[in-house]
Amino acid sequence: MGGNGRDRTGSEARRAKRARPRRRAAARALEGPLFLVLGLLSVGLLAFQAWSGFFPGPLPTALGVESPTCHPGRVLVLRDPPLRGGDVAELQAALRQLGLYGGPVDGVFLPAIGEAVAALRARHGLTPVARVDPAFWRALAIEWHRAHPGAGVLSATSTEHPEGELLIVINIEERRLTLYADGYPFKSYPVAVGTPWTPSQPGQWRIRNKGVHLGPQFGSRWMGLSIWWGSYGVHGTNNPGSIGSAASGGCIRMFNYHVEELYEWVPIGTPVHIVSPHWLASVPPLVQDGWGGLAVVFLQWQMQRLGFDPGEADGRFGEATDAAVRNLEAFYGLNVDGVVDTDVLCLLDLDR
Numbered sequence: 178m179g180g181n182g183r184d185r186t187g188s189e190a191r192r193a194k195r196a197r198p199r200r201r202a203a204a205r206a207l208e209g210p211l212f213l214v215l216g217l218l219s220v221g222l223l224a225f226q227a228w229s230g231f232f233p234g235p236l237p238t239a240l241g242v243e244s245p246t247c248h249p250g251r252v253l254v255l256r257d258p259p260l261r262g263g264d265v266a267e268l269q270a271a272l273r274q275l276g277l278y279g280g281p282v283d284g285v286f287l288p289a290i291g292e293a294v295a296a297l298r299a300r301h302g303l304t305p306v307a308r309v310d311p312a313f314w315r316a317l318a319i320e321w322h323r324a325h326p327g328a329g330v331l332s333a334t335s336t337e338h339p340e341g342e343l344l345i346v347i348n349i350e351e352r353r354l355t356l357y358a359d360g361y362p363f364k365s366y367p368v369a370v371g372t373p374w375t376p377s378q379p380g381q382w383r384i385r386n387k388g389v390h391l392g393p394q395f396g397s398r399w400m401g402l403s404i405w406w407g408s409y410g411v412h413g414t415n416n417p418g419s420i421g422s423a424a425s426g427g428c429i430r431m432f433n434y435h436v437e438e439l440y441e442w443v444p445i446g447t448p449v450h451i452v453s454p455h456w457l458a459s460v461p462p463l464v465q466d467g468w469g470g471l472a473v474v475f476l477q478w479q480m481q482r483l484g485f486d487p488g489e490a491d492g493r494f495g496e497a498t499d500a501a502v503r504n505l506e507a508f509y510g511l512n513v514d515g516v517v518d519t520d521v522l523c524l525l526d527l528d529r
Contacts, residue, residue: 253286253294253309260286263372267416267424268309272297274418275320311393314415321417339363339442345411347429349377349453352421354411354429356439366439368411369419369430377427377451378404380474381490384411384447387440397433398440402449403491406470411449412436448489460527464517468494476517479525480505 253260253268265284272278278293291307299305301316341359347368348355355365371377386401396413413433414420420432429451431439458475469492477490477498485505488497499515506513511520522528 255286255288255291255307263375263426265290267419268294270422270424271317271321271416271418275317275324311415314393318415318417325417343443343447345439345443345447345449347377347411347449347451349379349451350455352423354431354439356442366431366435367421369414369422369424371425371427372423375426377425377429377453378407378409378471378474379451379453379456379478380404380471380492381477382449382451384443384445384449387445396430396436398436400436400440400443405492411439458527460517460522460525462517462519462522464494465515466494466496466499473498476525476527477501479527483525 251260251264253265261284263284265286266282268286269278269280269282269284269290272290272293273280273282275297277297278290280287280289288307294307294309294313295305297316297320298308298313301319303312303316339356339358344357344360346355346357347353347370349370352368352370353365354368356363382402382404384400385403386399388399388401390397391399391412393415395410396415399410399412401408401410407427409428411429411431413436414430416424416430417432419425419430424430456475458472458479460472460476464472464476471492473494474490474492476494477487477492480487480498480501481490483505485501485508486497487501488495502517502521503513503515505511505521505524506515509524519528
């Protein structure tokens, strides 16, 4: 009985050993077709993204920047259940502005908005279907500029080049971007800012990257900002009718003519201050070294106003902010521990 068991075990081991080369050969034979299929899928995905303008993850490495936080970039079509979202609401508002749609701005892509989309496409020689893609947005921009001749066009004096130290200040409430040269206003532009649900991010940032034609929804130019909790930027638009409104996903939109001019003037590293004078800040107690986010931006701003230098209001509670908090605590006779407790918040008028 034991001998038969050992014989069977040995026989199975010999068969398994003889089968190994065959399995390796089969695996090698599959590698070529498998990599070919994966390659074709990758090429197909990139082709779809280039056609639709939709990049679900980071943009291709060749474009040099991450996928912006501010725009979904999806193609809108009729579906059941219908597509919903801020991009649909923006489409509805744009078509209403042109008198092509009379329905509600509710963010729901229903047949009524689909009919308006198809009609605009037909007017510009596109297939008359309910499809909002890059070709549609180009047609919409052309339609808007026809209805608003001269809007967003550069003035005759705009070829003058600013000299000195440059600073961009964006006022969310006024929806204006102003370029300063050596502390003096040089030129001001109307912009679109984030919606109340997807707000633009106040703080003291810098231009960290630049790009040309990254996607139709970003217009002709992109200038990425150093906001470290998302990919936000100053860019052009394929919906010029949104300029002057709160319509974006947090980015700052400009007319393409305007952003092209600004793009040529400001280098990477230029400071960009996004302000909202009446924004009521909310800063929780016990903020300390290692924390980060919008609450820290407001903390840093208020410390700057009181003369305690935390460095740039960039939302990072690092060494400079820690030192500023300790200086404030020492100045007012508090326990010097670098922790923003309720006493510190009270002194900074942030205890809301």
